[in-house]
Every structure is written in C-alpha cells, then in structure tokens.
Amino acid sequence: MTSHASLKRASCLSAGALAMAIAGAAHAVDIELGDTTASLYGFAKLDMIYDVDNELGDLAARPRILIDGQRGSDGHTTLHAYQSRLGFRTATPAGGRQLVTRVEVDWFDNAPEGGDLRLRHAYGSWNGVLAGKTWTNFGSRLGKTPTIDLAPQPGQSKIGRKAQLRYSWGQWHLALENPDPEDYKDGVAINWLNPKNAQHPRGVYSEHGDAKTGLPDLTLRYQSRAAGVDYSASAMLRQLEVESDDGPSIDDSATGWGLNLAARFRASDRLTLRGALTYGDGIGEYLQNNPSAPGYLSQDEVETITAWGANVGMNLRAGPGAVNLGYGISKADLDDARDAGLAGVEGANEQFEALHLNYVWSPIERVSYGVEAGYHTREVVDGRDGDALRLQGMVKYHF
Known part of the structure; x- marks a missing residue:
C-alpha cells in the first residue's frame, strides 16, 4: 500500500431499432448506393493517463492494483490512441423491412494493453x-x-460483445451466444479455476485445459419503458463442463445462470439517473469485472461460483457538457473454494470497486474534451486489499 492511501480514501433490438440507430447517427459520412444507405463513421481519440499509484494499463485493469505485501513503483504516465474507432454500416430495404449490416474495429485487442486491431462489431x-x-x-x-x-464500472451486466444468433419480437430478445468468454486477458478470470496451477500473483486465473464448450449460452432480455423509466430484465443459462480421458477420467458439468435488472430515469432535462443489479451462480464474465471465474473443479466435480454486483450513476448537463458520477462493485463468494483447499485461493480476487467522476464537453460539434478521476479498489480472499487513483484526460475528434 502507498503512504497516501488514507488521503485518497477521504478525497476521492429489434431490427427496426437497429436500423433507426444507423440512420440517425449524428457523426457519419453517408453515401447513397441505389437503395442502400452506407455510412462511414468513427473517431480519433487521445487518452492521457496518469496513474498516481502502480501502472494499471491502457485501461484500468483492477487485478493489477497492488495489495498489502506487494510492492511497486508509483506515478506512471501513459498516452495512447488505441480506442480510436472506425466503422461501416448499411441500411437497405429488403422484403418490406430494413436489412442492416455493421462492421466496426478499434485497436484495443489484448487489453488492458492496446495496439492490436480488434473486431468490435460484425453483424447483419x-x-x-x-x-x-x-x-x-x-x-x-x-x-x-x-x-x-x-x-466499464464493475457490477453491471457484461459491457462487451459476443458472437450470437438473436431473435427479437416486440420488447423481447432471445439469443444463443458464443460460450467462450471474451474478457480482457489480464482483467478477470479467463474461464476456470485450475486446481493444478498456483494462483497468479495479481489474481488472474489460468484456464483449465480440459474445459469444454459443449453448448451455446442462452440469454433472454425484456426491455421497455414505463412512467418515464427505461428498464430491462435479463436472464442467462450456460453449461460449464470438463471432460478428459488423460489420467483420472473426468466427465462432469454444471449449470450456470445469471439475472440482471437495469434502469435509466430522466429526472429532468439536465439530470439522468441510472443503475443496475446483477446476480448469478456460475455467471462468470456476464457480470462485468467479476473477480472470479464461473466455476472450478473439485475432486473431479464442477462447482459453480456465486457472484453479484451493483452500480449507480448520474449524468448532469452543465455548461457545454455534462458531469458524470458513478460507483460500481462486484463480489464473488469463494468460501466453498476456500473450504475445498483450492490452490492459490487465499490470494484470489474477491471484490472490485470503482468510483468515477468526470466532465466531458464539446466546444463545437464533432470535437469532445474530457477530464476524469477514477478511484479503484481490490480485495482478495485472505482480507488483503489495495487501491489506486487514476487521472485521465481525452481529446476526441469524430467524423
């Protein structure tokens, strides 16, 4: 822990909807090609980061926060443009409906370190x-x-993209999704707690070599609006399976599930409130910044891990921009894994928290500036914890 830790603590879709989103994009170069409207869009963004404590990466990787007993240098500056984005989308009348396509990339693959091209969206x-x-x-x-x-802040549903086949009718959306998690490789558990390997010193789990993805994940969402509140309710089911004939034969599976509630309320023309609750057993990466994997192998049996999270926030328009204040927490229950004597569990991540305060403004259309302070904490099973303060600025040019 650093000497100023106490001071910081005190100071610190339906197809129609998709088509409308494409057609109504504020920042895009539109081209008419027969019946097709094609749009090229994106932005160039510079991020300027100062980590008051140890370096957290090109984005804030909370498992990197140093805890009691770990040592590292304080004060790190990073400038990068990896979040810059380029996208192409089309909308075409077809059979009395809109056929929509979208392809979008940025340079944030292998996060929390950027620099490699990453496919964000590719769908029709x-x-x-x-x-x-x-x-x-x-x-x-x-x-x-x-x-x-x-x-993103911890505690909400996964703010990420997955390959999927989705059907939407009215306010209901049902999807089969890729069962492989796509989390940041140094961000949270990749898949399984592996009892054969020691825990990574920064709390990152290794994937069990015999983990199997036999079935796609099933997700269901209802999203609507009532009394001025936009809200959604979601559910998820998944299969966690290990199968191996090498050495002791292993063939076991468990069912993971998750629930999420989210809402946004426009209290006035200037003030917007929002929040979310997420809970599940074997939920894994579907809980944003889940400290733990979805499950582990104990005596040749797959055991799921319960986790929950919550976040709240506000957006207040002020002057040429808006003030955003948000808090999030995610926590895993690793008592059973601890009782099972899983290797490295004492140093396993158990809780993440984050508090963000920023101001983002646009002096003219297509130009955005912003400044932010982010306070992040990490706690592991044996009670050790740590915190980190990150200051960040940005310049973004849209087209």
Missing part, C-alpha cells in the same frame, strides 16, 4: 433476426455511466 439483421458479433443480449447499457476510461 433482418426481419427480427440478428447474426454476428455485437453487444451481448444479457443485460443492457441502460445502467452504464459514461466514463473516459474504456474499462
């Missing part, structure tokens, strides 16, 4: 059927407080 949608990669159908972005740091 027609007549209520979406196929490709886009935002997971579990949860929604209604509870997401805008942050300058690319790392």
